[in-house]
Amino acid sequence: MSSLTSALPPAEGLGPRIARWGLYLILLLFAAYYLLPLLLMVATSFKSPEEIRTGSLLSLPRDLSLDAWSYAWNRACIGADCRGMAPYFLNSVIIVVPAVVISTLMGALNGYALTKWRFRGANIVFAMILFGSFLPSQVILLPMAQTLGVLGLAGTAGGLILVHAVYGLAFTTLFFRNYYVSIPDDLVKAATIDGAGFFQIFTKIMLPLSLPILVVTIIWQFTQIWNDFLFGASFAAGGAQPVTVALNNLVNTTTGVKQYNVDMAAAMIAGLPTLVVYMLAGKYFIRGLTAGSVKG
Amino acid sequence: MATLSINNVRKQYGSVEVLKGIDLSLSDGEFLVLLGPSGCGKSTLLNMIAGLETISAGEIRIDQRVINGVHPKDRDIAMVFQSYALYPNMTVARNIGFSLEMRGQSKPDRETAIRRVAKLLQIEHLLDRKPAQLSGGQRQRVAMGRALVRDPKVFLFDEPLSNLDAKLRVDMRTEIKKLHQRLGTTVVYVTHDQIEAMTLASRIAIMKEGVVQQFAPPQEVYERPANMYVASFIGSPTMNFVRGTLSAEGDRLGIALRRDGGGPGRFLPLHEAPADAGRWLGRDVILGIRPEAITCHDPSVAAGNPALVKVDCRVNVLEPTGADTITYIEMSGQEVVARIKPSDMPVEGQSADFMIDMARANLFDPQTEQRI
Numbered sequence: 001m002s003s004l005t006s007a008l009p010p011a012e013g014l015g016p017r018i019a020r021w022g023l024y025l026i027l028l029l030f031a032a033y034y035l036l037p038l039l040l041m042v043a044t045s046f047k048s049p050e051e052i053r054t055g056s057l058l059s060l061p062r063d064l065s066l067d068a069w070s071y072a073w074n075r076a077c078i079g080a081d082c083r084g085m086a087p088y089f090l091n092s093v094i095i096v097v098p099a100v101v102i103s104t105l106m107g108a109l110n111g112y113a114l115t116k117w118r119f120r121g122a123n124i125v126f127a128m129i130l131f132g133s134f135l136p137s138q139v140i141l142l143p144m145a146q147t148l149g150v151l152g153l154a155g156t157a158g159g160l161i162l163v164h165a166v167y168g169l170a171f172t173t174l175f176f177r178n179y180y181v182s183i184p185d186d187l188v189k190a191a192t193i194d195g196a197g198f199f200q201i202f203t204k205i206m207l208p209l210s211l212p213i214l215v216v217t218i219i220w221q222f223t224q225i226w227n228d229f230l231f232g233a234s235f236a237a238g239g240a241q242p243v244t245v246a247l248n249n250l251v252n253t254t255t256g257v258k259q260y261n262v263d264m265a266a267a268m269i270a271g272l273p274t275l276v277v278y279m280l281a282g283k284y285f286i287r288g289l290t291a292g293s294v295k296g
Numbered sequence: 297m298a299t300l301s302i303n304n305v306r307k308q309y310g311s312v313e314v315l316k317g318i319d320l321s322l323s324d325g326e327f328l329v330l331l332g333p334s335g336c337g338k339s340t341l342l343n344m345i346a347g348l349e350t351i352s353a354g355e356i357r358i359d360q361r362v363i364n365g366v367h368p369k370d371r372d373i374a375m376v377f378q379s380y381a382l383y384p385n386m387t388v389a390r391n392i393g394f395s396l397e398m399r400g401q402s403k404p405d406r407e408t409a410i411r412r413v414a415k416l417l418q419i420e421h422l423l424d425r426k427p428a429q430l431s432g433g434q435r436q437r438v439a440m441g442r443a444l445v446r447d448p449k450v451f452l453f454d455e456p457l458s459n460l461d462a463k464l465r466v467d468m469r470t471e472i473k474k475l476h477q478r479l480g481t482t483v484v485y486v487t488h489d490q491i492e493a494m495t496l497a498s499r500i501a502i503m504k505e506g507v508v509q510q511f512a513p514p515q516e517v518y519e520r521p522a523n524m525y526v527a528s529f530i531g532s533p534t535m536n537f538v539r540g541t542l543s544a545e546g547d548r549l550g551i552a553l554r555r556d557g558g559g560p561g562r563f564l565p566l567h568e569a570p571a572d573a574g575r576w577l578g579r580d581v582i583l584g585i586r587p588e589a590i591t592c593h594d595p596s597v598a599a600g601n602p603a604l605v606k607v608d609c610r611v612n613v614l615e616p617t618g619a620d621t622i623t624y625i626e627m628s629g630q631e632v633v634a635r636i637k638p639s640d641m642p643v644e645g646q647s648a649d650f651m652i653d654m655a656r657a658n659l660f661d662p663q664t665e666q667r668i
Contacts, residue, residue, distance in 0.1 A: 186381035189348050194442075195369035195398035208385035 045069060045265035052260050068261035072269060076262055078249045079238075085269050087239070088246030092226060092273075094157050095242055099164035100221045106165070107172020107217060112206050114173070115180040116188045117198065126177060132170030140167065141234055148235060155237030163235055164225045171224075172217050179213040180206065215281045223274045243270045298359045298372075298449035298482050299324055300345070305354035307340055307506075314340050316506040317354070322499070325480040329493040331529070332503035338486045339454060341503075345484060346375050346452050358449055369398070374443035375452040378459060380435045382427035382442075389414075389423040392441045413441045416475075433464045440475070453485040457492065469495060490530045494518065502526050521658060524665040527584050533622060536590075536632045538583040539662070540564070542576045549573055551583050551659075553628040561628025567603040567654040570668045576659075581668060584658035587622070590634035592642065593649035603655035611642045625650065 044052065045068050046061040055062075074084035114126050144163055145154070153159030183206070191201045207214075232242040241249075247270045251263050300322040307315040315337045322328050330338040343349040345356055347368030355362050363371050374395075382391050390397075392413055393406040401409075414420040417437045427435055436456065443451055456472075457465045473496055476483055487493055493500050494514045501511045502525075510522035521527035527535045540551040540561070549569050553561035564583070570576065598604045609625040609632070616622075621641050623634045625648075634650060642648035659668040 184379055184381065186377045186379045187383065189343075189346075190375065190377060190381035190442075191383070191394070192348065193346060193368045193373065193375050194395035196394075200398065205383050205385065 041264045041268055045261055045268055047261050049257070049259060049261060068259070068265040069269070072250070072262045072266040076250050076266065077253055078246050079253055085243060085246055085250065085266050088241055088243045089269065091157060091240055092243040095160045095164065096222060096225045099161045099168065099225050100218055102161070102165040103168035103172050103221055104214065104217050106169055108176045108207065108210060108214070109202065110169070110173040111176025111180045112202050114177050116185060116206075126173075129170055129173045133174060137167065137230055141230075145235065155235070155240060157236070157240050159235055160231060160240070160242070163231050164228065168221050168224065172221065175213055175217045175220070176210070179210065183209060219277055219281055222277050226274050300450055300482055300484065301357045302345075303355050303357070305341070305344065305356060306352045307337070307344065307349065308352045314506050318508055320501055320508065320511055322482055325482055327476055327483045327485065327496055327498040329497035329500045330484065330486045330503060331488065331490065331493040331500050333488060336503040337506040338503050342452055342454055342484060342486045345450070346373055347371050372449040373452055374446055374448040375454065376439045376443050376456045378455040380439040382435060382438055384427050386426070387423065388419065388425055388427070388430070388438050391427065391438055392445050395442065395446050409445050413445045416444065417441050432460050433468065436460060436468055449482065451481050451483045453483065455487055458487070458489070472496060490532070494530070502529060519656065520667070521584070522667055524582065524584070524660050527658060527660070531586060533587050533633045533635075535658070536585045536587065537660070538585065538627065538630050538632060540581060540583055542573070542579060542581050542659070544577065551581065553630065555629040562607060564605055564607070564652065564654060566657065570659055576668060580662050582660040582662050584660055585632070585652060586656060587633045587635040589653040589656040590632065590650055592636055592640035593651045598651050603653055604651045605654050606649060606651050608647050608649050610647050611644055614641060614644055616641070
């Protein structure tokens with residue numbers, strides 16, 4: 001992109017220059033508009049309660065205090081339980097990691113089977129799976145509650161893992177199916193003749209070629225599942241609740257003086273993992289690994 | 297090293313019949329080229345030999361073993377794909393050794409085999425690269441290496457050269473031929489390029505709409521095409537088809553050409569009578585003459601060869617190609633292409649004397665388009 005713009009003749013004259021700076025100004029305003037709440041949260045989380053009472057909302061903290069963070073992490077009361085966000089953070093990790101891994105791998109396997117081992121009715125099966133991604137999550141609450149009850153998973157982390165894995169399958173299948181369509185069938189044919197079976201082709205050829213879509217899917221699924229509130233609130237009982245539900249409860253159960261710094265720190269704790277995943281994996285988004293795989 | 301026989305093989309997709317009873321049989325070490333336009337079923341047939349498509353009816357045998365129900369990996373075949381189908385995530389060495397890896401061969405054994413093949417194809421310096429870092433010709437070599445490494449009974453090539461540029465294509469064609477001479481493995485090679493077919497094949501099977509039109513050595517296909525389709529598919533410029541009537545003039549049997557207007561044209565005596573000449577006497581036929589069978593008249597050559605018939609024709613257009621000059625002439629009102637030596641080049645718009653080598657003439661039935 002940069003080479004493309006630099007190849008254009010530079011803007012000359014006053015008119016285009018003013019227009020360009022105007023554009024930058026508007027972009028800056030938008031960026032500020034979106035960043036301000038984050039700045040506010042970070043700043044508030046580092047302030048002491050006195051400073052919040054006395055100082056201005058927008059001012060930066062005078063001296064950085066980590067008290068609110070540590071309080072939110074392991075002392076804040078969530079309902080009657082005063083162990084902080086930590087156990088619920090752990091709950092979320094316990095739910096998110098298997099749910100992301102299962103739904104991503106199953107989606108990859110589905111996409112692989114739907115594109116490279118085409119069977120009669122493959123398109124209908126795909127259309128039905130695709131339909132799942134248009135279902136509003138509220139629709140599945142009651143049937144899923146019944147299913148979890150029958151399976152004996154109601155109110156457990158295992159139940160939530162199942163809910164997220166199944167609900168995510170429609171999206172992950174869609175991602176992988178559309179990615180695998182672009183991988184030439186000849187690779188599978190060649191591997192078949194070379195003696196590789198269904199799973200060997202999947203693990204030794206398809207998965208290694210899937211890094212870009214794997215990252216996209218993981219980011220998508222991680223964000224969806226980590227940020228989920230509805231399923232967590234509906235299907236998890238007390239101790240098994242994810243961090244989002246805990247955050248809500250923490251903010252609602254504060255008695256006496258509202259501890260804004262603790263609320264903000266707790267919110268940051270709940271939101272950080274998705275940010276970290278974006279920062280770590282984002283660069284793979286644009287990597288094309290199959291370049292030159294077939295012909296030049 | 298193996299024989300391959302294909303007996304009455306059919307392929308149906310629903311109600312569409314793609315292959316309508318193919319019979320081919322190859323002896324050990326033969327180089328079969330399946331030649332035809334796209335959609336003629338040649339790639340389908342190749343995929344059926346490979347085991348990538350099921351066989352609707354009939355049977356395919358390799359070394360007398362029926363392989364209809366045998367998994368591709370157990371057929372002892374190797375295939376080179378048009379797209380090369382190299383595994384992009386693996387190095388060249390691992391690409392070549394993958395089939396051995398899948399068959400559970402030990403790493404030292406694999407490495408020896410990879411070295412041997414890499415040396416044969418002169419790609420030893422590329423073994424650590426990924427396919428994306430290779431040029432088209434190098435990828436082609438790796439694809440062949442992957443097929444060679446297992447020492448299969450039959451090699452299958454699916455238009456392996458069509459992704460290369462013109463010069464490289466010619467080079468690789470020669471290399472494939474050399475390789476075949478050296479290894480002597482039975483080969484089935486699919487292409488739509490008549491030059492590839494002519495240069496490589498020990499026998500060509502020309503296909504059209506799921507039917508083999510002719511199965512014969514290249515020179516026979518060229519000189520004695522089984523029908524007008526084969527005749528026009530092979531050779532460039534294509535064979536001339538001239539309308540006429542089989543008739544007798546005195547004691548000589550020949551073709552009386554028909555003018556486009558309908559009037560009688562020139563009489564071209566045949567060198568040898570077709571098998572059932574009596575049945576065809578007085579009936580319309582099509583005379584097929586290759587452009588190089590029509591040359592400028594040379595009295596000293598014509599005198600010694602009774603098959604050469606002298607005709608004078610108007611020269612319409614000359615197209616010099618360097619080695620030959622393609623000459624469009626008018627013979628009894630029908631346009632005919634001749635291949636002339638540049639030194640003999642006649643003048644456009646004037647008449648000149650030509651001679652037709654009637655020993656190389658072909659006769660076709662205008663209705664069925666089959667050879668008479």
